[in-house]
Amino acid sequence: PLQTMSTQLCVSSLGIRPSTQNTASYLPTSKKHSVPPRSRQLRTVSLTATKASVEQADMAEIMKARPGVTRVGWIGTGVMGSSMCGHLLATGFSATVFNRTMSKAQMLIDKGAVAAMTPKEVAENSDVVFTIVGFPADVRETILGEDGVLAGLKPGGIIVDMTTSDPSLAREIAALAEEKGCKAVDAPVSGGDIGARNGKLSIMCGGDAAVVAALGPLFAPMGQVTHLGGAGAGQSCKIANQVTIATTMVGLVEGMLYAHKAGLDVEQYLRAISGGAAGSKSLDLYSARILKGDMAPGFMVKHFVKDLGIAVAECQQMGLSLPGLALAQSLYISLAAHGEDAYGTQALVRALERLNNTTLPTKL
Numbered sequence: 001p002l003q004t005m006s007t008q009l010c011v012s013s014l015g016i017r018p019s020t021q022n023t024a025s026y027l028p029t030s031k032k033h034s035v036p037p038r039s040r041q042l043r044t045v046s047l048t049a050t051k052a053s054v055e056q057a058d059m060a061e062i063m064k065a066r067p068g069v070t071r072v073g074w075i076g077t078g079v080m081g082s083s084m085c086g087h088l089l090a091t092g093f094s095a096t097v098f099n100r101t102m103s104k105a106q107m108l109i110d111k112g113a114v115a116a117m118t119p120k121e122v123a124e125n126s127d128v129v130f131t132i133v134g135f136p137a138d139v140r141e142t143i144l145g146e147d148g149v150l151a152g153l154k155p156g157g158i159i160v161d162m163t164t165s166d167p168s169l170a171r172e173i174a175a176l177a178e179e180k181g182c183k184a185v186d187a188p189v190s191g192g193d194i195g196a197r198n199g200k201l202s203i204m205c206g207g208d209a210a211v212v213a214a215l216g217p218l219f220a221p222m223g224q225v226t227h228l229g230g231a232g233a234g235q236s237c238k239i240a241n242q243v244t245i246a247t248t249m250v251g252l253v254e255g256m257l258y259a260h261k262a263g264l265d266v267e268q269y270l271r272a273i274s275g276g277a278a279g280s281k282s283l284d285l286y287s288a289r290i291l292k293g294d295m296a297p298g299f300m301v302k303h304f305v306k307d308l309g310i311a312v313a314e315c316q317q318m319g320l321s322l323p324g325l326a327l328a329q330s331l332y333i334s335l336a337a338h339g340e341d342a343y344g345t346q347a348l349v350r351a352l353e354r355l356n357n358t359t360l361p362t363k364l
Contacts, residue, residue: 063214067092073126077105081132083196087221096125123152132162155181164188167232174231188238193298206234242307246328286346293362295343302341
């Protein structure tokens with residue numbers, strides 16, 4: 001047994017995978033038993049798994065991002081990206097930044113960030129590059145384009161895409177990064193502009209577990225991380241998140257409209273339900289904005305329409321029918337048709353007001 005343990009651990013430490021066809025090939029045999037007792041097999045597998053876990057933890061510790069040491073690149077300084085990168089600067093990380101409209105990066109430059117002219121230039125001066133841009137086509141161009149991140153990133157560098165994008169594109173980026181000796185993590189977020197400002201985002205990660213762990217000090221100022229699995233798993237989680245939000249928003253707005261038509265004070269109605277089963281993060285974040293007629297974007301309708309489109313396409317590939325998703329998508333598309341795609345997602349109230357020829361009273 002001691003020889004068996006030593007052999008198995010050495011094989012694991014060298015990064016060589018034992019044959020999955022016959023576990024017994026790594027164990028001593030006897031005339032009586034051509035296959036070892038079950039207890040020995042289980043013990044060996046357990047030791048191998050423990051060794052792998054230790055190695056993974058050691059790798060994460062070696063790679064761990066550190067303020068003043070790890071050079072950060074940040075691409076995308078919009079409503080959320082600016083706050084997120086700002087938290088990293090406040091924590092002591094240096095940053096090289098790029099945005100298509102560089103004036104939107106000025107606040108970060110004033111705090112000490114260095115401006116770059118292209119995503120490639122950002123990567124050339126960074127160990128870890130974060131991207132949070134608009135659409136999957138933007139992600140592809142920003143990361144895989146001729147002047148993109150991967151063209152400038154040195155072997156050992158890490159790409160972290162925080163855009164909500166296609167799971168298949170996340171897997172493609174991860175594979176191409178591996179070919180160059182780099183790593184890629186898909187890490188879309190939820191929590192809107194308020195979550196970004198307060199460092200309270202939900203960060204959904206797909207990729208190598210050790211890499212995600214090593215990025216912990218970079219993620220911590222932005223919010224709470226959940227590692228979901230391999231490349232693309234973070235994006236799949238975010239799409240499911242958007243499906244949930246879409247139908248929740250429909251319920252929130254419909255409930256407000258019903259309360260109004262029933263003669264209730266809508267603000268009082270919201271207070272009554274907020275502590276019960278109908279309470280939700282969407283109610284907390286958006287109901288007051290709706291009552292004030294505040295359509296300023298925490299998350300733009302046009303980006304939500306994009307996310308729901310990805311969700312519908314994924315469902316078609318899976319053979320999955322989600323009627324609530326389809327309804328929400330059609331309502332949000334109608335906002336875009338009325339030129340309201342730059343509003344926040346709470347503008348859903350406008351679509352349902354038009355449908356019912358009624359208007360919620362505004363409380364300033």
